[in-house]
Amino acid sequence: MPNPSAFLPGPTGLGTSAARLFAQPAGGFAVPQDLGCVPGPRTVRQPPLVFAQRPWADGSMPALYCPLAVRVDHALGELVNERLVEWAEKIGLHEGRIETFRQTGFGHLVTLAHPDVDDPDRLLLAGQMNAAWWACDDYYADETDLGADPQLLASRLALAMSALDAPPPADEFGDELEAQLKSDPVLVSLTSARDHVAVHSTPSQLARVNLTSFQMWVSWNAYGAWRQSGEPVEAWRYLAARQHDSFYTSMTLSDIVGGYEVPGNLFYEDRVHRAVMRAGTAAVIVNDLHSAIREAADELPDCNIVLLVAAERGCTLREAAERAVALHNDIVAAFEADCHELRAIPSPELHHFLWALGGWLGGGLEWHGTTNRYTTEE
Numbered sequence: 001m002p003n004p005s006a007f008l009p010g011p012t013g014l015g016t017s018a019a020r021l022f023a024q025p026a027g028g029f030a031v032p033q034d035l036g037c038v039p040g041p042r043t044v045r046q047p048p049l050v051f052a053q054r055p056w057a058d059g060s061m062p063a064l065y066c067p068l069a070v071r072v073d074h075a076l077g078e079l080v081n082e083r084l085v086e087w088a089e090k091i092g093l094h095e096g097r098i099e100t101f102r103q104t105g106f107g108h109l110v111t112l113a114h115p116d117v118d119d120p121d122r123l124l125l126a127g128q129m130n131a132a133w134w135a136c137d138d139y140y141a142d143e144t145d146l147g148a149d150p151q152l153l154a155s156r157l158a159l160a161m162s163a164l165d166a167p168p169p170a171d172e173f174g175d176e177l178e179a180q181l182k183s184d185p186v187l188v189s190l191t192s193a194r195d196h197v198a199v200h201s202t203p204s205q206l207a208r209v210n211l212t213s214f215q216m217w218v219s220w221n222a223y224g225a226w227r228q229s230g231e232p233v234e235a236w237r238y239l240a241a242r243q244h245d246s247f248y249t250s251m252t253l254s255d256i257v258g259g260y261e262v263p264g265n266l267f268y269e270d271r272v273h274r275a276v277m278r279a280g281t282a283a284v285i286v287n288d289l290h291s292a293i294r295e296a297a298d299e300l301p302d303c304n305i306v307l308l309v310a311a312e313r314g315c316t317l318r319e320a321a322e323r324a325v326a327l328h329n330d331i332v333a334a335f336e337a338d339c340h341e342l343r344a345i346p347s348p349e350l351h352h353f354l355w356a357l358g359g360w361l362g363g364g365l366e367w368h369g370t371t372n373r374y375t376t377e378e
């Protein structure tokens, strides 16, 4: 892969020298006490992240400042993707659309996004969880021709919560719920993916995945309400909701897939939380940039930062996309600075996790540029 920084000018602010993340721990603030850090070296593959100006789409847009993909292993991605397709077929997810699902390549996404992990089974759990979230997104929230309906959204998402976190038995009421949960492949996919996550996670990590899903769905309910009322949505309001509806959700899997745990009190420590949110938001702006055209085509267009900025400012889609790129780049530069600052916290798990977020950013951009999800019509 060519190094884009070789032919594109680098940014003038943060990260310009930055080819090497984590080379120099920064000091300057007190190390929090009692955060449950587990000291000690880890022997995992973590080559230094290389932040660079990366061309995207047809190369005519301003570059995205983002780590390079750490690992591009097509054969491993294909293996994970085929296992994911087998799983989807078994539970009836995407019936009649399985070839489209195969081509979307979520197995490739997770292989790119978790570059520290070679184990196909651990990558599969990420593929299953992401595929299940995306199935909710497509069938419940976004794709009108797949049955998404804003009037049904909140009720469907309430059941999705039960699919991830089933209530205790409640006599005949519980039986009815169980029958419902088994009747919809989207819900089955959530339960099945969650069960696989549970095999590899601590109770606290599993609860983190559940609760992060639920907070994401609150934002989806807001989008559903906006679609129903037809009220104009300001870009700032959308971005605020997007914070909890971002690839932050996917990134909560990174330590589970990697076989370690960022302790809860560290994961939710303010500065760490902000860094993780920045990474999730930057990654999802990449998604909005790639999906703007497809989302505009739905009869009930989806919220998307490019479309909203264009509508709000009366500018062209290209100008709006340029604004989104600039925002993305600022957020990634701030994330990069966070990573340097957080080196001062003596937790190998945290350092691994921050590295993994950078890996996710790099792999996520790679996948968005290669999947056919945003380029082909069904």
Ligand SMILES: CC(C)=CCC/C(C)=C(\C)COP(=O)(O)OP(=O)(O)O
Binding pocket: 130, 133, 134, 137, 142, 245, 246, 247, 249, 250, 284, 287, 288, 291
């Ligand atoms: C975490 C996860 C995979 C959730 C699915 C929904 C989500 C946050 C995205 C994939 C990004 O949002 P969007 O709905 O715009 O995604 P698509 O453009 O439909 O792929």
